[in-house]
Amino acid sequence: GGGSSLRMSSNIHANHLSLDASSSSSSSSSSSSSSSSSSVHEPKMDALIIPVTMEVPCDSRGQRMWWAFLASSMVTFFGGLFIILLWRTLKYLWTVCCHCGGKTKEAQKINNGSSQADGTLKPVDEKEEAVAAEVGWMTSVKDWAGVMISAQTLTGRVLVVLVFALSIGALVIYFIDSSNPIESCQNFYKDFTLQIDMAFNVFFLLYFGLRFIAANDKLWFWLEVNSVVDFFTVPPVFVSVYLNRSWLGLRFLRALRLIQFSEILQFLNILKTSNSIKLVNLLSIFISTWLTAAGFIHLVENSGDPWENFQNNQALTYWECVYLLMVTMSTVGYGDVYAKTTLGRLFMVFFILGGLAMFASYVPEIIELIGNRKKYGGSYSAVSGRKHIVVCGHITLESVSNFLKDFLHKDRDDVNVEIVFLHNISPNLELEALFKRHFTQVEFYQGSVLNPHDLARVKIESADACLILANKYCADPDAEDASNIMRVISIKNYHPKIRIITQMLQYHNKAHLLNIPSWNWKEGDDAICLAELKLGFIAQSCLAQGLSTMLANLFSMRSFIKIEEDTWQKYYLEGVSNEMYTEYLSSAFVGLSFPTVCELCFVKLKLLMIAIEYKSANRESRILINPGNHLKIQEGTLGFFIASDAKEVKRAFFYCKACHDDITDPKRIKKCGCKRLKVAARSRYPKDPFEFKKETPNSRLVIEPVEDEQPSTLSPKKKQRNGGMRNSPNTSPKLMRHDPLLIPGNDQIDNMDSNVKKYDSTGMFHWCAPKDIEKVILTRSEAAMTVLSGHVVVCIFGDVSSALIGLRNLVMPLRASNFHYHELKHIVFVGSIEYLKREWETLHNFPKVSILPGTPLSRADLRAVNINLCDMCVILSANQNNIDDTSLQDKECILASLNIKSMQFDDSIGVLQANSQGFTPPGMDRSSPDNSPVHGMLRQPSITTGVNIPIITELVNDTNVQFLDQDDDDDPDTELYLTQPFACGTAFAVSVLDSLMSATYFNDNILTLIRTLVTGGATPELEALIAEENALRGGYSTPQTLANRDRCRVAQLALLDGPFADLGDGGCYGDLFCKALKTYNMLCFGIYRLRDAHLSTPSQCTKRYVITNPPYEFELVPTDLIFCLMQFDHNAGQSRASLSHSSHSSQSSSKKSSSVHSIPSTANRQNRPKSRESRDKQKYVQEERL
Template identity: 45%
Template sequence: MTTTTTMSASTTTSTTDQQTTTIYPCLEERYWSYFLASSLITFFAGLIVILLLRLLRYLGCSQRQRRYDAQMAASLSKSAREIHAGRDPAQIRISCLTKLKWICENLMSGQNVSGRILVSMSCLLSIASLTIYLIDATVAENASETCIPWIENITQQVDFGFNIFFMLIFFIRLIAANDRLLFWLEIASFVDYFTIPPSFVGLAIDRQWLGLRFLRALRLMSFPDILQYLSVLRTSNSIRLAQLMFIFIGVTLTGAGFIHLVETTGDPFNDFNNGQDLTYWEAVYFCIVTMSTVGYGDIYCITTIGRIFMVVFILGALAMFASFIPEMMEIFGRRQRYIGTYEKPSGVRHIVLCGHITYESVQHFLRDFLHEDRDNSNVKCIFLDNKHPDLELEALFKRHFTHVVFFKGSVMNTRDLQRVKLFEADACLVLANPRSRDPDAQDAANVMRVIAVKNYYEDIRVIVQLMRYSNKAFCLNLPSWRPLDQVICLAEMKLGFMAQGCLAPGFSTLMANLFVMRSYKKSAKCDHWQDMYLEGAGMEVYTVYFSPAFYGKTFPQAAQICYTKLNILLLAVAIPHNQQTTVLLNPGSDVIIEKYVKGFFVCQSEDEAKRALYFCLKCHLHLSNRSLIRACKCDDPGYLDPKIRTDIALEDDVDGGFLTIQKSQIKFRNSNGAGTETDLSLPPIRRATPCDVIEGDNPDSGHSSSSEIVDDLRPRTGDPEWLPDIGVRIWLPFGSRPSVTIQTEHGPPLVRIERFDTTGLFHWCPTRKIDDCILEDNKTDDITNSLRDHVILCLFTEKTDPLIGLCNFIMPLRASTLKIEELQPIVLLGDELYLRREWSLLCNFPDIYLKPGSPLNRSHLRHASISTCHMCVILTTNDTNVEDATLIDKEAILCSLNIKTMSSQDKKAISTMIPTSPVGDHQLGHKRDGRYTPLLTELASDHNAQFLDQDDEDDPSTPLYMTQPFACGRAFAASVLDTLMSTTYYNSELLTLIRMLITGGANAELEQQLAEGLGFVEGCQSSEDLYKLRARCRVNLLPLNGELLVSFVNGPYGNMVIGALRQCGILCIGLYRYIDIKQTTAIKHRFVITNPPSDTFLYPTDQVYCLQPYYLKGELEERASRTASTQAMDTQL
């Protein structure tokens, strides 16, 4: 068998030699040894020269010379060295060789234009030379040596020109090398030895030998480095992928070239008689198959040199193949999915989201953004993040693949912004991490993202989430900040929601349901109370322009039409003025509806809200089916009754179509329908001497009483429905301060002066020392015993935890819309050192007390009078190191359950407690033990709501908004704030409305003041300013059996909405009702009903959520009649 194989190989070799000799007769005598000798001689000659030069240099420096140099260096004084070091560089003589070396280094580094050109040409010509070799190896088939004349061989001529250029590059590299011996032994140098000299030999002997020209493929391994010099490769993935690819290709082509050479030529010690027919591409195939360890056996090495080479080659090639290929496939897989450019379809809008991209934040955002009630069929969400999505997030993207695209990158990189087409995007949304341990660093990162986005395209709309309230000013002060850009402060929103939950229990749930998209479908499986709650939870706030049918009507009239005719609830209006939009909440009769005025409507869908846009007095006035209200052809408002047309003189702004009010005057309607012009500027008012304490009216003092002063200052408009610009509470002389008289059991009445900060939006007091406000055991029993109807805030913080910003919780509870007697004391229960860090922004708010301790300690809770509190708010921890996310709320849940099981130990105080709370008697009608202490608990995980009540039947899979604690207003999750981003994108004015409802009136002036570290400073507003600042609408929870609404008991809800609006100017928006209305159980929980149907029956125990103006309409009418009588008396006199 062996003999047969040998004979076959010999026959093949003989046949090959005969064919080659037949094709090229001149090859009877071969000269391959000349080509190889030229390369070896070049290498060894150069190596010998370098070694001889080093030896001569070493021998030239004799021992005496070296000793002399050492002595001179040691004897050189310090001053001489300083003089030598301080010489002018221009005076130092530089050798020509050094200058030449610097030039060569600059050329090879690619740092200048000529260097980049040279390096680029070197890369391109190396690939071109390799291509010529591949052509020659393919055309020559089995002949490694040809004798075509040089003048006729075009490929040889071109390759000769390339080699001349490579020789020039070789000498430049040689001169630039610091160590020429190492340079001479580099792989790139070996490539030049075995490729450049043979080209000159071929020209001399008029022959061509493929030889070792395949080594030019090794230059491909340095190709990624050159691409980095030219800044073509920038990212780590692209650099690594290029390195793997070019190393693999270079090694494969080099190995195939050697196999092709030795197998087609044969062994020299066998007189080249054992070669075989093998093309170059078959050799490539053989190398790849061998590296993959498959080895089909169809091609194998016959020569001894070839076999020895393959033994050595496979050791390194196998390891390379096993490591390089999987890594390349992984990089390729990532590139195909997340690295690319967004191709925007025609007619499809898109938004870019960046920042904190996690499963939780994306899930909450998409749940609201992609809700069926949204008109988002042509809007795509482009997520841009540096990290690859985890499996959970990736699955979420796949479920919404028609609306969501993910790209790996950063908004700080301009190229990535180009990839996601930010220039064509509708908006850029920047998400924050609400559980960050360093809120300031988180905010700084988001502000930098905003700066990068605005730097790329300053007109892009930006909606950014920030953690700290004081950091908002950094965004607001950007030169490229636009009116449509919005900042959502998570601390401000979260604490504001919970603070309003103290003033009106359950209002946090009502508001969360209003701005989160949810659908209502009646279900027979739900209890009656659940069905009523879910119907209200399906309500949302929409903004729509008014139809011409509303033009000329006041806000109360428009609200009545919307409620009775359109079955939608009007909350507020947005009036454009001087290219800005002002949102007015239940403004009363001040505002007359005009063109370009938007309304905020509460209803189930946008189609219902558009009824206000389409409503026509001719076509829709008598329609019983409201769903038939559609756009009609009555576009001209001329059909309206002239008596109800607008009297407001408005003109279109040239720039943006906004409205401006002429001469700052508004015409208000009087009782007979005519318009009377009232100048908003106040008439001259006589000044009075400021006083800090008012002891009471003295009829013998000769001074006018307060009522006389008030009546004297009232403008004489003759309109009984007169109301100032924003509303008033009381008129006082300039310089005086509002005050309230408190009757005490013993001694004269005490007068408490109302003071306000510089903005006039919050109650203010002089700076209080923190030690005077700490409730210590046995030292402040008098303060503790007097605590009634107060608010307790439980904090699970440590001294080193980042600041939450408790001022955002205090501000709504100290808003100037509250009278001073309505301010509830606030007790902060938590770590003392942490509270001291927060105190700098709390020290100017009245009635703030600190209780050092733990909310889990019952003695500390009792010392804070937990049994007599109006509301206890529990904030969860900010611990991000918990492995199980559901355990992050363990302290808050334990505290809530602990308070519920505590029994009251102050029954005497409870029995004598007077319900003076501004929110009514929501918990005072029964025994106030620990089980019924009003609680509002923050949850970081929505699933933990099931643990707050041990007596409910909530399923663990129940969504948060459907759980009983959330429906009753006893739980609040920060996850609902993630939906604010989508809400703000679809409706920019809605964020302004939400801030008005929950923050107590914070404005840009206050934000700038806090950003500068000034804190809250006492203001010196005049009476006129105070009236305008304080007289704004606020949220209240009124008992139905109270003085204002008792006449509507046992009647339909719709009668109360219209009646309260007409009689008192109060706008009702929902109910707070007992779950067990018949009170057959001991558990007395209430639930929230948002905008119930008009036929809902009202029970005496119900409480009503309402938007209450600071000054009620009835009080205004009383003052108007008193003024009219005064005028009549003056006329008679």
């Protein structure tokens, strides 16, 4: 229809007729009108649309009918307005009249009250009831109409959205029709677009009726923009049907409906933020104004001025008018398109005022809103077959780089995990560059985990885990922990099943996590408490110096750095490349004892196994570290290994006795195709982990070949070096391990009989009744009179306002119950009494703790506590995070460390030193070396300079480690683990614990093992108890609690003398490993070697460094100290059962393994007679002579 109409228009335009009514006669005009009529009606019969132009009239008289369309709109608008005003006027007059009549009736009611009471008001009541019923009906209809258009119900929302969609549809039809002339003849029954437009407008008319009924103020409703749009678009459509004509007219006003676009999107819950709502509002107002104004220009320019008889028109398309309005609003005005009509130019004059103002204000604001949109505001799209984790909390360049370096380390198996970071602050340029470097595995989204919408964006419900990083350097640790706990609550509230691994700064805040209903550590939820682990590492260094460095290196992923020169760094870095892994043991190990499997793995597979996960009869699993030879390996046992990468550990799973028995190269141990020997009772577990397995035919088949094989595990040369070691029994009768449930030692019997609480309720720690802090405070003179030796000095910086660091976590490992009471090292705190009073509530249940009020920078205080005779000096600070300058955060600890190292001491009391750098294996009494085959006592010259005092210093800023040792050559940019103080175990920084996040994610057993090793036996049950009372509860000794003492602990073995002295001089580490394991059930896992031991010339340097898991052939030197996991010795406590009741002479003679020579009782210090002081002084002189 459109194409034919355009062709007809051009043909008619070529043969235009001149219509001059003044010069034509009536006959000629009638004949011309009849001819024109015939020319017009013939195409109508053929269903062709003839457009009307200025030259070709559509009717017989050649008149245009635009005024009829416009009049229909005007009559509707003004007619309705007149009716509303008339109704309001009549209603006002009626109200005034009724008001006057009401006063008269009211007076009549007062005067004729009795007659009214007789029933004269009954007709009035009936009338009022009728009016009330009518009002109720009108109100219900009005309410119904209001609900229909209010979008408060589903029907209303559908209706509102439908009206908007149809309005846009009508606007699209206008765009299509705008390519036709302004006015044209159309047959309603043949024109499809007219039919659609008619249907749309019928719907608009019905919706207008609903809006009119629901409107409270009809006058304001009549003047609304949407009502005006309906007045000038709906009536002309009905006129079009009646006249068979079409006039574009004011149909462009439908563009004003775009203003409601923002409301529609809010109804559909698409727009939620204020910025997005504002942006859509600005865009919709700008575009609707632009399109509406373009429609008006299109109308007047294509029609012409009426007073010019429409002769000054110009043919402009609608889109040319849109272009004209844009260049006009922007004040560019190229002049290629411009308005010719007077109406168009007049409109442009007024439009340029408002349009320019709108353009100048709206466009910059729109650009600003678009520019301020979050760059990282999208949603994560999960990749099928690939897991993802969400990392949130403290997201900075340092924390992210440390995390990614460890998480994406090449030593791990292929990490097919995508890391999604969620933080409410956009990353800076450096962090953004870091994300771009790892773009294949890292994505960043801006948002908060406290907002469920943001959690949905990162698909937290399908995430494998959520990791929460803490700010270790914050000034308020409790506030930081509270923030992370709120993050956990928010995430668990959104998805209770998600696995969460969070960092916590303070130990006491872990209790709040237990209050979260969906928090379940059995399902993988873990809280890595940095204070607990940091102080636990430092405490283990007090028992075995350098252990903190070794353990920190084990759970950190470090690449192997090869050094050819024979320096201490070469051996240290070889050990640094070792990490901790877990792997299931091959069925070839089933039925063998733990030491046997451990030796086989070390000798043949080149793997060091230190622990296993044991499942009891009720299927509860627990980790047993070096459990000893009484435990047999079950089917499907999980082993904990120290190795350089994950591929090496696979050997323990692939090992097959039939296929790999004669293989000497461990790299050739790979998966074999043979069927392994299966144990019949595969699902059978012993009822007790300490129960010996009964000999069954199957177990005997497995054990016997290995028994035959054991002698061949050593080379002939190694056999010769070990002498007759293999022929000796596995354990001598004196070293026989006793089950505390069956043969309790004397000291255990005493505990049970005396009914005294000496351990906490779990049996994991030594315990005493709560003591007042005044009873443990020593003055400087009292401390000087107390001969302290082999003790631990804790130098603590803190004051009333300092954040608590949780000293309980430092004391608990030193009070583990797998030490006998006489083996406990006395702990002396040197620091501010105000600070220690705040910590004392968590320390008052531990024995052998004293406090010297003072400052660690005072040499007099340090000399008073005999710092030159201590086993370890720990330097801590609670003020580190209160300083903004990172280089000054560790100033107190560095000054204290340098102060101690510069001190000089007299050698007169050096003979009293009880050196703890070596220990005697269990069962060997140091007090009677002649009666035992072991002489493990390592005697060194007494310390005369502070440089030789064993010190471990806690640092906050890694780069400050360069200030601790003045004789090292460490570069300031050297990583912490490569520096000499860290390698020697004299410095520890909390940053090394960052690696635990990724290590725990890949294997949550690693964290359990580290905590078991470091904390001295803290369990989830103990944490629940501390969460309940914030203190250890004493308990009576029972067989069950005493059994908990039977667990191994870390110690250092001296090679200078004793049963391993022959191996200390040029022997192999592997021979030492096998001998210690078979003879004493001790598991060796590293060496603490003098720094200059590799030099041919003797050196005066006493610094040592850590060598982790040396190979079998590693050559030993006599001065080496061996890290080992030793068994709990039940016999060691029997001879000490009455230690506290012994005389002074016997006490001093057996003090070689005791920490304190004499600690005067301070319980009754005020009432202590002078004779007591003189006795103490006399005793000090006696011991000094010794």
